[in-house]
Every structure is written in structure tokens, then in C-alpha cells.
Amino acid sequence: MALNIAVCVKPVPDSKHYDKISIDPVTKTWNRTGIPMIIGDLDKHALEAALTLRDKFQGKVTVFTMAPESTRDNLVEALAMGADEAFLLSDKAFAGADTLATSHTLAAAITKTGPYDLIITGNESDDGSTGQVSAQLGEWLGMPHIMNITHLGYQEGVIELSVVTENGSVNYEVVLPAVLGVTRKVNKPRLTNVMGMLKARSKPLTILKAEDLPVDVRQIGLTGSPTQPGDIYSPKMGRKTEEITGSPEEIADRIILELRKAGISV
């Protein structure tokens, strides 16, 4: 059976440049000027999982993102990695969405362009790291959903999974269609090459607006978001940073003294 697979990705600020993130003390907004946007690390694992399945069982991989139009290049990169088609959900009406409104919007686009056998996401995004969209997408779509996936196989209409837990791992079989959230352990994402980049240019990339989707306008963007952001600030974690100097033996003596002072028996 050929597999029709949807993958949701999120363009995020590159974590290598997080030191450039600053907070405007007056407007209480964060500034990420000059930080390049990339496809989240875990999203690449999600895309790789989809591409591996397609390469083995035939079918199609379609990538979705809800983001400003300026992130078009991130979707081109996903196409260059090997995805067949991409949809960019971009509309002012989507702005300010929390995970509930985001998953509603993504679910609407998936319903509109589907049906799909499988929907794969990263377990969480690199920036907010809430890890909520995958399960909520499953709920909006009325499909079974599983996260924390470390191994993913497919056989005759059934997905075989391993999931990490506090006490080890659990194996599942899931009947399609289903929504899956994957961890880093699931695979090693392929790199893009020049050939992929050239092919990407001729692959379909469509922008979808609110009016193109079967969304309930009360459930998208800021209006559809039960959570509201308040104040933002930098964590205050500074400590006294007293330098200990001397020979390794002298420093070791001082560490042992601090251990004793902290109440550790040595």
C-alpha cells in the first residue's frame, strides 16, 4: 500500500544564535533580529521518517507549516530534502495562535488536502518546546496519536512503534490513519544536496489563507487561543561567581571544604 503522508514542520530561530535574543524592556516583546530561521531539529527527523516510508512503500510526502510568508525558503528546504509538495498556511488571521488554535488550523489544511494515511510531527518545537501540537492535531482530526517515538516501522496497514518512558520503553501497534510525534532517536535526517535544491524549485508550494480552509474563525489565531501571553523577562540566575585559584591540590582542598559546608559527609 502506497502511503500518503503529511508532515508538519515549524520554522524557528536557529538555536545557535539564541545569545542574540533580547527583550525590549518597554514593549515587553522579544527581539530576534538577525537570527536566521531554520526548520526545527526534530521536524527534520519527522520529515526523514516520512521520506523513509515513502521511499520503501511508495506514496507521497506533503509538508505543512503555519508561519509568515517570509519562511517560504524553509519549505523549499523541506522540498529539497525530498518532500513532494508543500503548503504554507499564512494569514494575518492565524497570528497569535497558541497550540490549540495552531493545531486546529493545521488539522483544517490536512483535512482539506487529504486524506492522509499518516501525519508525522517532531515531538516538540525547538523554540517553545511545548510538545502539545502533535497530540492536539490528533484530537482535532479524531485520529489515534502517539508521541515520544524512538522507533517506527510499517507493515500491512499497521504502524509498529517504540516509545520511550521513565521506566524503559513500550511497543505499540497503531492502525492507520494516525498522528505520530517522533524523537531524535527515530532516525538520522538526510542532508540536502544540489540536485535536491534544483528539483525543489519545480515542486508545488502553495500558500493557503484562512478563506481557503475549513476553519472555524472563532478557533484560529488569537481569538481561538485560550492561553494569553503576559509579561516576558530574562531569568535571573546570576550568582556571585567567586573565582577559586591555585594548584589543583589547593583547589581540591577548597572544593572539599565547600562540600563539607554544604553538609555532604566526606
Next chain:
Amino acid sequence: MNTNEYKDILVFAEVQNLKPAENSLELLGEANRLRNELGDNTRVLAAVLGSNISPVVESLFRFGADVVISFVDDKLAEYRSDLYGEALTRIIEKYKPAIVLIGATFTGSELAPTVAAKLKTGLAAHCTELKINDEGNMVQVVPAFGGKVLGDILTPNHRPQMATVKAGITQKIESRDFTGTIEDFQCDLTGFGDRIKITGRQTELAKGKPLHESECIIGGGFGIGNKENWTLLEELATLLNGATGCTRPALDEGWSQDEHAMIGTSGVAVRPKIYINAGISGAAHHTCGIKDAGVIISINKDANAPIFEVSDYKIVSDWKKIVEAVVTKLK
């Protein structure tokens, strides 16, 4: 929605190895603290799901539950996102808590968004602090960009207000004098079939001493360099009757074999009396997990490593020389 109809605080009491998860007990403590801010008529409810849970039910009172809602069903013997999602949703619909707290365990991190979507309410993930504002709403402080930024999240117009919290962030309370009542709950779980089937389970208990039980933690990062060097940190931890903790890179390199030992946004938060670390640069991903540690001593060869800013003591040196010297003296 009339938010005034919603009053109590409900904690999802997760069962792990036939015992309540440590993370859930911590949240019962936090629920008691929040109750003091909300007013004395607020009750702390604990919801337990499973097939063989009576020992867990009884144990929850001494950690601060006023009412334990017990849902016993063979279908709930093991966690499944569809069945647990349905069960907890029905409990919340019946009890109408103003606040629902869920541990950010692997199970809780999946269950919470599932239930929030069913109830169409707000959920804040991995909160580092919870408080009640003047309007009586819960302010949920969440990290973003790996802890580089903190932000307040509110769910002012929907109920319940839902939050997940990682292990180690809040503190449990315990007293033999606490008492409460058990209320049995039942709902129909037959409509889900076997779309999700559990086919196997591998138990792999945490190696070494759990971080939350350790008064002394030795942390290591990418700067440790190799597996052989890592054993030196383990030797020091053993000599101090402590545990080793690690950063994501040290785990990815396979030096620390233990997923449970990762400290920070994607791991756990710790509060040992003393935290000695080596070869850790100090990305916010890691440092937000050590903010409640007693004393922090950091060893790094780079004098400008950000870890020093969040440390009480700074040692600019080859970490190996220092750790070897401490190990030699302790022996």
C-alpha cells in the same frame, strides 16, 4: 463560560511501577500551596487511573490530597493516550476544577494536550513557577528558547486552567495526619477499540542513584571529551554518595548512558545541596535546570564560559586535573 463554577485544584496522580510518580506527589504539594492563595474552601483533588491502584489511592492523602478520585478499570491497566485522555476528560467535566496540574513525564506530556484539546481549554507546558494573580487567575511561568526567555501565560476566560510541570520544580509535603475521602468514578471506555495496541514492554530502571534523592550532583557536558573521562565523574559521585547528571551533548555522545540523568529543559530540574560541574559551557537549556541548587561550583577551561555567570564558584582549569585531585584526596 462561567469561570466561577470551577473551583478546586485537580492533580493527575500518575502511577509508575504501582507507586505514585514522584512528580505527581510534588504537584500535590504545589496544589496545597496554591490553595492557600485561592482560599481555604478550595479542595485538592487527586485523580488516579488504573486497574490495581488501591495502594496508590491510600498513599495520596499523606501527600496532601483531600479527595482521591479513583477510576478502576482493566482497560486503564496501562497508559494509552485515547483511553486515559477520555477518562481524565470525563473526570474533569464532572468535578469542574479551576486548575489541573499534570507532571511533565512522558505520559503526562502527552495526556495534558490531549485533554486540553478535548476540553478546548488552555495549557501551559513545563511551567517553572505557578502563582495566583489579583483576579484569582493562575499565572504560569514558562521557558522559551531553551530557557533563555521566561514568559507568563494565563488562561483567563476558559476553565480549567491546565499546566504541566517537570519533576524537581515544585516540592512535596508529607504528613501522616493528613486525611481525606475516596470517591469512585466510572465512565464508558468501550468506544475506542484497538486502534492503539500495546504489544510489548521493556523495563529499564534508572541506573545509579536518582537525581532527586541526591544531595550532591556531579554534572558533565561535552567538555568531558570521552567515555573514559566520564567514569572519573562517576567515581567522584560515588565517593560523595551522590549522582552524575549530564547535558544533552553528553547524553547524545553516549558518555552518560542514562536518559534520566539529563538536567535542563528537556530533562529534569534538580535541587541538590551542591552541584559541581565540569566541561559544561552553560547553555540556558541546561542552566534553567540547576537554578534551585544550593551551591554551584563550575570548572571550565574557558574563562568566558556562560556557566560561570550562574555559579557561586568559578574554577578556570583543565577539569580533569581538578577532579583527579579531589578524588585522590577523598580516597
